[in-house]
Amino acid sequence: xxxxxxxxxxxxxxxxxxxxxxxxxxxxxxxxxxxxxxxxxxxxxxxxxxxxxxxxxxxxxxxxxxxxxxxxxxxxxxxxxxxxxxxxxxxxxxxxxxxxxxxxxxxxxxxxxxxxxxxxxxxxxxxxxxxxxxxxxxxxxxxxxxxxxxxxxxxxxxxxxxxxxxxxxxxxxxxxxxxxxxxxxxxxxxxxxxxxxxxxxxxxxxxxxxxxxxxxxxxxxxxxxxxxxxxxxxxx
Ligand SMILES: [Mg+2]
Numbered sequence: 001x002x003x004x005x006x007x008x009x010x011x012x013x014x015x016x017x018x019x020x021x022x023x024x025x026x027x028x029x030x031x032x033x034x035x036x037x038x039x040x041x042x043x044x045x046x047x048x049x050x051x052x053x054x055x056x057x058x059x060x061x062x063x064x065x066x067x068x069x070x071x072x073x074x075x076x077x078x079x080x081x082x083x084x085x086x087x088x089x090x091x092x093x094x095x096x097x098x099x100x101x102x103x104x105x106x107x108x109x110x111x112x113x114x115x116x117x118x119x120x121x122x123x124x125x126x127x128x129x130x131x132x133x134x135x136x137x138x139x140x141x142x143x144x145x146x147x148x149x150x151x152x153x154x155x156x157x158x159x160x161x162x163x164x165x166x167x168x169x170x171x172x173x174x175x176x177x178x179x180x181x182x183x184x185x186x187x188x189x190x191x192x193x194x195x196x197x198x199x200x201x202x203x204x205x206x207x208x209x210x211x212x213x214x215x216x217x218x219x220x221x222x223x224x225x226x227x228x229x230x231x232x233x234x235x236x
Contacts, residue, residue, distance in 0.1 A: 024223055028207055028235050033181070033188040034126050035201075036154075037168075038134035038141045040193040041211045041228065043113055043148055052108035053136075057086045060104055064096060084167040085135050091165060098165045106140035115149025122232035123153050132157045133177055135167045156181065171200035178204075191228065195221060 036042055039050050054076075061072040079089020090096040123130055131154055134141045138159030145151055160167050163176040178185060185204035192198050195216045198208040202220035209231065210216060215224040225231035 024234050030187055031189045032128040033183040034130045035190045036132050037192040038132055038144055041191055047112040049112055053105050056105040084170055088167050102137040110147045113147035119229040120150055120153055122229045125236045130154050135160050137161055168197040174200045
């Protein structure tokens with residue numbers, strides 16, 4: 001059956017994937033650890049939960065550096081490029097304390113999140129260890145997981161604090177988390193909406209899956225999908 005390569009503006013019932021490369025099922029047959037990003041991966045980006053966090057991050061930068069919104073937005077953009085996250089830039093350039101920052105920016109409403117029974121079933125059906133690794137904090141991740149009805153599905157949740165506040169996409173952050181977990185990258189898969197966060201996992205030998213409404217073509221992306229549950233259904 002032919003599958004469309006071009007992104008479609010309408011959601012298709014079947015998971016999208018690239019036509020080239022190995023078929024998902026056989027490509028994942030030796031995977032023992034499944035690593036999931038959190039934001040915009042375990043919930044769809046259209047619910048715009050992360051918008052709330054971004055607004056709070058901008059406000060935090062304005063307050064702590066005593067600058068206006070335009071300057072704060074500019075700095076956040078710059079830090080995201082140069083340091084991976086706003087927090088990493090604030091820590092390196094301004095020596096700010098990460099703990100109160102992480103509590104403040106994640107103090108948001110979770111009302112836009114709904115339980116996803118299908119996603120729960122699909123993740124539970126995967127053989128092996130399932131973990132969440134986010135650039136947010138682990139307590140925040142656990143709240144999102146709870147609101148998505150995914151409590152009890154994951155063996156462990158890692159936040160940026162577990163990598164000494166060094167964020168993805170820095171390969172040292174992945175090294176720290178994977179060493180902590182004891183996972184073997186050559187027997188693991190990474191699911192992420194931010195394509196740059198798949199570069200290090202790919203270089204380490206992981207299977208990489210880009211989860212996003214719009215596919216991106218890059219050598220470090222093995223598979224793309226706009227439907228995580230649908231993609232996982234094809235693997236078991
Ligand atoms: Mg994300």
